[in-house]
Amino acid sequence: MPRQPSATPRKQPKQERSQATVEAILSATTHILTENGYDQLTTNRVAEQAGVSIGSLYQYFPNKEALVFALAEHHANEMVQLAQYHLEGLSVGEASLQANRTIPEVLRQIVKAAVAAHAVNPKLHRVLHEQIPHREVMQRLDEAKMENLLRAFLAQRSDQLQPKNLELTVFVVERTVRALIHGAMIDRPELLKTGEFEQELIAMLSAYLVKK
Amino acid sequence: MPRQPSATPRKQPKQERSQATVEAILSATTHILTENGYDQLTTNRVAEQAGVSIGSLYQYFPNKEALVFALAEHHANEMVQLAQYHLEGLSVGEASLQANRTIPEVLRQIVKAAVAAHAVNPKLHRVLHEQIPHREVMQRLDEAKMENLLRAFLAQRSDQLQPKNLELTVFVVERTVRALIHGAMIDRPELLKTGEFEQELIAMLSAYLVKK
Amino acid sequence: MPRQPSATPRKQPKQERSQATVEAILSATTHILTENGYDQLTTNRVAEQAGVSIGSLYQYFPNKEALVFALAEHHANEMVQLAQYHLEGLSVGEASLQANRTIPEVLRQIVKAAVAAHAVNPKLHRVLHEQIPHREVMQRLDEAKMENLLRAFLAQRSDQLQPKNLELTVFVVERTVRALIHGAMIDRPELLKTGEFEQELIAMLSAYLVKK
Amino acid sequence: MPRQPSATPRKQPKQERSQATVEAILSATTHILTENGYDQLTTNRVAEQAGVSIGSLYQYFPNKEALVFALAEHHANEMVQLAQYHLEGLSVGEASLQANRTIPEVLRQIVKAAVAAHAVNPKLHRVLHEQIPHREVMQRLDEAKMENLLRAFLAQRSDQLQPKNLELTVFVVERTVRALIHGAMIDRPELLKTGEFEQELIAMLSAYLVKK
DNA sequence: AATGAATGAGGCTTCATTCAT
DNA sequence: AATGAATGAAGCCTCATTCAT
Numbered sequence: 001m002p003r004q005p006s007a008t009p010r011k012q013p014k015q016e017r018s019q020a021t022v023e024a025i026l027s028a029t030t031h032i033l034t035e036n037g038y039d040q041l042t043t044n045r046v047a048e049q050a051g052v053s054i055g056s057l058y059q060y061f062p063n064k065e066a067l068v069f070a071l072a073e074h075h076a077n078e079m080v081q082l083a084q085y086h087l088e089g090l091s092v093g094e095a096s097l098q099a100n101r102t103i104p105e106v107l108r109q110i111v112k113a114a115v116a117a118h119a120v121n122p123k124l125h126r127v128l129h130e131q132i133p134h135r136e137v138m139q140r141l142d143e144a145k146m147e148n149l150l151r152a153f154l155a156q157r158s159d160q161l162q163p164k165n166l167e168l169t170v171f172v173v174e175r176t177v178r179a180l181i182h183g184a185m186i187d188r189p190e191l192l193k194t195g196e197f198e199q200e201l202i203a204m205l206s207a208y209l210v211k212k
Numbered sequence: 213m214p215r216q217p218s219a220t221p222r223k224q225p226k227q228e229r230s231q232a233t234v235e236a237i238l239s240a241t242t243h244i245l246t247e248n249g250y251d252q253l254t255t256n257r258v259a260e261q262a263g264v265s266i267g268s269l270y271q272y273f274p275n276k277e278a279l280v281f282a283l284a285e286h287h288a289n290e291m292v293q294l295a296q297y298h299l300e301g302l303s304v305g306e307a308s309l310q311a312n313r314t315i316p317e318v319l320r321q322i323v324k325a326a327v328a329a330h331a332v333n334p335k336l337h338r339v340l341h342e343q344i345p346h347r348e349v350m351q352r353l354d355e356a357k358m359e360n361l362l363r364a365f366l367a368q369r370s371d372q373l374q375p376k377n378l379e380l381t382v383f384v385v386e387r388t389v390r391a392l393i394h395g396a397m398i399d400r401p402e403l404l405k406t407g408e409f410e411q412e413l414i415a416m417l418s419a420y421l422v423k424k
Numbered sequence: 425m426p427r428q429p430s431a432t433p434r435k436q437p438k439q440e441r442s443q444a445t446v447e448a449i450l451s452a453t454t455h456i457l458t459e460n461g462y463d464q465l466t467t468n469r470v471a472e473q474a475g476v477s478i479g480s481l482y483q484y485f486p487n488k489e490a491l492v493f494a495l496a497e498h499h500a501n502e503m504v505q506l507a508q509y510h511l512e513g514l515s516v517g518e519a520s521l522q523a524n525r526t527i528p529e530v531l532r533q534i535v536k537a538a539v540a541a542h543a544v545n546p547k548l549h550r551v552l553h554e555q556i557p558h559r560e561v562m563q564r565l566d567e568a569k570m571e572n573l574l575r576a577f578l579a580q581r582s583d584q585l586q587p588k589n590l591e592l593t594v595f596v597v598e599r600t601v602r603a604l605i606h607g608a609m610i611d612r613p614e615l616l617k618t619g620e621f622e623q624e625l626i627a628m629l630s631a632y633l634v635k636k
Numbered sequence: 637m638p639r640q641p642s643a644t645p646r647k648q649p650k651q652e653r654s655q656a657t658v659e660a661i662l663s664a665t666t667h668i669l670t671e672n673g674y675d676q677l678t679t680n681r682v683a684e685q686a687g688v689s690i691g692s693l694y695q696y697f698p699n700k701e702a703l704v705f706a707l708a709e710h711h712a713n714e715m716v717q718l719a720q721y722h723l724e725g726l727s728v729g730e731a732s733l734q735a736n737r738t739i740p741e742v743l744r745q746i747v748k749a750a751v752a753a754h755a756v757n758p759k760l761h762r763v764l765h766e767q768i769p770h771r772e773v774m775q776r777l778d779e780a781k782m783e784n785l786l787r788a789f790l791a792q793r794s795d796q797l798q799p800k801n802l803e804l805t806v807f808v809v810e811r812t813v814r815a816l817i818h819g820a821m822i823d824r825p826e827l828l829k830t831g832e833f834e835q836e837l838i839a840m841l842s843a844y845l846v847k848k
Numbered sequence: 849a850a851t852g853a854a855t856g857a858g859g860c861t862t863c864a865t866t867c868a869t
Numbered sequence: 870a871a872t873g874a875a876t877g878a879a880g881c882c883t884c885a886t887t888c889a890t
Contacts, residue, residue: 441849442849445849445850471852476850476851477850477851477852478851478852479849479850479851479852480849480850480851483849483850
């Protein structure tokens with residue numbers, strides 16, 4: 001486990017004023033990261049861009065790492081929230097709603113959700129994944145929740161599935177969806193213009209999962 | 213400049229020594245990177261670890277980035293070489309050799325090759341992918357050759373394939389193979405112990421590619 | 425401003441609270457100083473430890489130096505008070521009380537008083553003497569009073585003394601007593617367990633002072 | 637034991653040039669310390685005053701503390717060297733040379749040596765003792781050697797001594813000599829102008845030590 | 849009287865790189 | 870070709886102090 005403490009926010013803003021300060025700092029961080037890249041990100045520059053003193057920055061973030069971590073966490077949360085919105089009706093408890101939907105239909109929804117999630121702030125997403133050292137910590141941020149959702153879904157349909165090893169299947173599907181959408185977003189954004197790419201991905205997953 | 217007379221088969225001392233120096237530097241870089249991580253990698257430390265003066269380091273590498281790039285390139289070359297060894301008989305020209313092999317059989321060979329390639333120096337591979345900023349440059353290193361190989365193979369079998377858009381298919385397959393093997397290597401090394409994971413991957417790709 | 429009528433003997437709430445605040449601040453300072461050392465002493469940390477806002481701290485102490493000075497003064501006063509308690513009957517005015525006591529007897533009392541004074545808060549005493557920069561100011565705190573007491577005593581007995589230069593003698597005796605007791609307290613606390621060390625000190629001073 | 641490593645010089649200068657650099661740095665440190673005091677001592681200012689880049693400073697001293705420590709050590713060594721020069725003929729092995737000298741004569745030599753040692757660089761000595769935090773480390777520098785010398789001498793003459801507990805006597809004498817001379821040097825430099833102060837000190841020690 | 853958010857000068861230190869020897 | 874001393878811009882961060890609320 002990495003030295004979490006140092007990456008943890010320093011104090012909870014109690015007054016309204018400080019909430020604005022924190023937001024200004026995070027906005028400035030995002031701006032510099034997306035416009036100038038990680039190696040232009042200095043705490044002094046963030047403070048300046050935020051219109052805040054460097055001291056204020058350090059009142060809320062113990063160090064530079066914490067700043068980036070907070071941003072990554074916030075970004076991951078936004079992605080997950082949007083994904084969840086797109087996945088409504090897919091949650092385990094509501095069997096009736098999805099009982100009559102085919103696996104490819106559900107996969108379609110999952111892929112749509114993943115695409116939507118990756119569209120939150122692609123520029124930031126890219127920088128976060130390409131330029132930040134020590135991303136081990138952040139890697140996990142979005143991963144876990146997706147896996148849980150997927151595991152629940154696959155477990156429910158296990159009798160209709162070709163693969164037998166649930167954990168392995170979860171890993172394969174989650175990584176495939178994420179890698180392809182992330183890769184397309186970053187390296188071939190034009191692929192996402194038409195629905196063809198998504199169709200192809202859904203086709204592959206369906207062909208793999210559905211028992212013939 | 214005339215070539216050395218055949219009576220002096222030994223290489224020029226200069227070149228020999230230089231070669232040793234460069235190798236020492238790259239070894240030291242690898243060592244620090246894998247044992248201590250990218251943020252411990254300083255040019256002075258590399259020189260010290262290599263038993264070479266900092267001045268000598270700069271005689272062979274114009275800057276720190278070049279050092280890491282050379283290492284990444286070297287690593288990528290090793291991966292590709294190993295992959296090629298595993299892919300012998302699959303090259304386009306030798307149609308006869310593979311004509312009678314099924315697509316799943318060929319996919320199996322490709323996956324094996326990718327696994328072998330990723331086993332070259334996993335620790336270094338991980339660091340190179342997780343800790344180096346500006347990985348855009350390196351990303352391309354291994355990618356291109358794999359894609360070419362794959363494109364040639366898929367083109368040859370296009371009549372047996374389900375997907376119609378070749379470029380898209382190449383992208384999907386290449387990314388899937390790489391993401392899953394890389395991800396397993398890094399995050400779930402135990403998955404590679406048994407053949408089950410590879411089987412699953414081959415199953416998915418086959419289900420996707422083969423026309424029913 | 426008129427004094428409070430006798431019908432309201434209780435102190436003004438304001439003063440009471442202020443007093444408590446000041447005490448909390450000084451306690452916190454002592455605590456941090458003895459437990460963590462001078463370089464961990466920051467005004468913000470003192471305020472936090474005291475359960476008081478940083479603003480309040482600055483209401484009572486104009487700056488950090490004043491904080492430490494107040495503490496040092498307080499400590500010095502406590503030392504002097506305790507010393508005076510042990511020196512009762514030695515004061516100049518009461519000649520009759522001590523007239524029939526030998527010089528070694530009086531020296532014994534002085535040494536006892538000094539030891540008692542140094543036992544007030546040895547941890548704090550040590551920190552105050554070892555870690556505070558600019559101790560010139562504080563140095564004088566305990567010194568002056570001791571010297572006065574000693575000068576009066578020695579002047580009274582000047583006819584029984586070997587040394588002729590009073591000022592010099594005062595200096596020699598005061599420094600010797602203080603240095604040895606302070607040094608023992610700090611570096612050889614075990615020496616103070618038995619009475620041997622004190623005996624030795626008294627023996628030296630007696631041998632020096634008493635005319636043979 | 638305090639974190640020695642960090643206070644230890646960083647590398648041995650191998651070339652002549654670097655020796656000069658180190659000396660310039662130490663000179664500058666001394667100068668700032670004596671002329672401006674410890675709280676004006678910043679590493680950047682030292683470098684500037686030394687006519688050296690800040691980088692060079694950090695090539696030889698890992699941190700600010702090490703800088704001061706090196707200076708203190710150097711100063712202590714100079715003091716001890718000078719003291720030893722004044723104590724020639726007093727060393728244990730050369731019994732014949734001192735056999736016929738009285739204890740007061742030897743004490744006189746010791747006191748002279750201590751005075752000479754303290755005269756090395758009084759301004760620096762003062763600052764080192766008054767303004768440097770964490771002086772625990774430095775305290776010991778001069779102390780140990782003096783104690784050894786004294787112990788050897790007193791052991792040799794034990795049959796002529798009044799006090800019986802050798803260790804205690806060593807402590808008492810060493811501290812007394814040091815405290816008085818140091819105190820005089822710092823607070824009453826005029827006392828050292830005439831020989832009276834030294835006489836008095838010798839008188840006290842003689843009266844204490846010599847068996848009657 | 850109290851609060852605590854905000855300030856910002858300035859300290860320490862690193863490290864890629866140069867260049868005289 | 871090699872050495873390693875020297876450079877210095879620039880980064881991170883602390884902390885005494887102020888002041889609006």
